[in-house]
Amino acid sequence: MIHVIDSEMGSGKTRGITEWLESDVSTQSNDTKYIYVTPFLDEVKRVMQLCPQANFHTPNNEDWSTKSKHLTHLVSKSHNIATTHSLFSLITQDMCRMLRERRYVLILDEVMECVSKYNALSDHDIKVLLKSGYVSPCENTSNLIWSEIDDDKYIGKFGAVRHLCLNRKLDLYGGKVLLETFPIEFLNCFSEVYILTYLFKGSAMSSYLKAHGLTYEMLTIQDNKIKPWSEFCDESSRKRDLRGLITIYEGPMNKIGTKIGQSCPLSSTWYDTQATQKTSAIASLKASTGHYFKKVADTRAIDNAWTVFKPQVKRLKGDGYSKGWIPVNCRATNQYIDKRSLAYLCNVFHNPTIVQYFKQRGIAFNQDLYALSEMLQWIWRSQIRRCDPIHLFIPSERMRGLLYLWLNTRSTPELIRQLS
Incomplete structure (x- = not known):
């Protein structure tokens, strides 16, 4: 069974799940074991501190190669484990067989990247393979199969490909594109x-589960307790407070992000085009960003x-904010929680190859919900996480509009209806 605890950043999801976990560990009579997966080592340490009774172990390379x-080894010994997304992706x-035998429960702090383009090989190398x-x-x-399964002595440039194939993690898409997938x-x-x-329903992981016919139960957190999502998803009170804490720039410097025709200003493709054609757009945006921090927000570089x-980082960085x-x-x-001017x-879009991958499996992917989710996660690295005011410069007309829409909808179901 898959349970999604869907709640706003900073609402206490980690605290709530660790309190539940500690209670479960202290009272359970079965042999259930846990593996807790989070993006950063700092968060791994925090989880271990919050769950002393779980006696979490974390993998290291000090005593192991x-x-x-x-x-x-930790799985084979049935230890409770806390680790990072990057290490967990290597299982x-x-x-997998040992995890099933030992009845492990998985706790994922944030969604996984279940499908991504495999860029380690050139088009020529793929043809050669x-x-x-x-x-x-x-x-x-669509899995790629390594033909020489028993060839354990293989040493060559395709060693990483072989490892992925043997673990069913490499797909061939469209006859020429390699995708790394989480089986x-x-x-x-x-x-x-x-x-x-x-906003799990806007994630690629949600589409991935649907593509494989898996359903999930939606839950949320309120007062550090796990609650049914359908009954406790109203965010109107919280968003009313947020509207008084978030100042969004509205002025002439936003013109560069205004959509004209079929253009997608400030998208990854747009930046590549401006750089290739050597237009003045990126230099203009850099100047506007510096002006925003110095004259509009009027904040110190450290803020x-x-x-x-x-x-594009090298092209855009400038004095006072680099x-x-x-x-x-x-x-x-929480590393950036003191930032107050952003x-x-x-202008965020998911990789079109991945979107098409889902579409061919009958799964529609909502680019706007995905983009909003990514932007909110980024904004909530700042001091808004602790309910302190922030200033925002979002020159993309599309991204700015999505933020306004989110701030003025009562709940995620209402937001999804408006974006559908």
């Missing part, structure tokens, strides 16, 4: 799964945070 090998078929016979598409699925059986090996996030897609860059996909950390210089 790799953290992955230590993780396998294997053998580990297919023509050489090292890999071949499975007849019944659905790796989720099914757990007796229960809890996912802690917000400022900004984001843009990673390839060191405040936070990755656009940042979530689940510039969100992105």
Whole structure:
């Protein structure tokens, strides 16, 4: 059974689930074991502190050659485990079997990236792999199969590909694109799964579960207690307070993000086009960002945070805010909680190949709900998380409109209806 605990950032999801977990560990009479997965090591340490009775172990490479090998050992010994998303994504078929045998419960703090483009090989390398016979598409699925399964002595440039294939983590899409996927059986090996996030229905993980025919129960957190989502999803009171705490810039510097025709200003493709054509748009946006922090927000560099897609960081960074860059996909950390003036210089869309991947499986993907979710996660790294006021510069007309829509809807179901 999959349970989604869907509640606004900073609403106490971690506190609520750890209190439930501590209570369950102290009273349970069965042999249930837990693996708690969170994005950052700092959060791993926090979970271990919040759950002393669970006696969580975390993999390390001090006594083991790799953290992955230590993780396998901890599972074999039926320990409760706290680890990161990046390490958890490395689990294997053998580990999956042990997790199932030991009836582990999985707690995911934030959604996983279940499908992504595999960019480690060039188009030429993919052709070589297919023509050489090292890999071949499975007849019944899109999985790539490594032909020489018993060739444990293989050493070569395709070693990583071989490992992924043997663990059913590599798909061939459209005959030429490689996708790295998290095998659905790796989720099914757990007796229960809890996912802690917000706007889950806008996530790629939600689409991934639907594509595999899996359903999930929606829950939420109120007063540190797990409650039914359908009965406790009204956010009107909280959003009324937020509207008084968030100041969104409205002025001529937003013109660069206004949609004209079919354009998608401030999207990743737009930035690439401006850079290739050597237009003045990026320089103009950089000047506007500096002006915003210095003259409009009038805050110190230490108080400022900004984001843009990673390839554009060097082009956009400027005096008074450069060191405040936070990755656009940042979530689940309190590291930036003192930031109070923010510039969100992105217009977010999920990778079109992944969207098409879901579409071919009959699953519609809501780009607006996804973009809003990503932006909210980023904004909530700031001091708004502790209910302190913030200033926002969001030049993208689309992203700014999504934030206004969210602030003025009573609940996520109402938001989804308006975006459908």
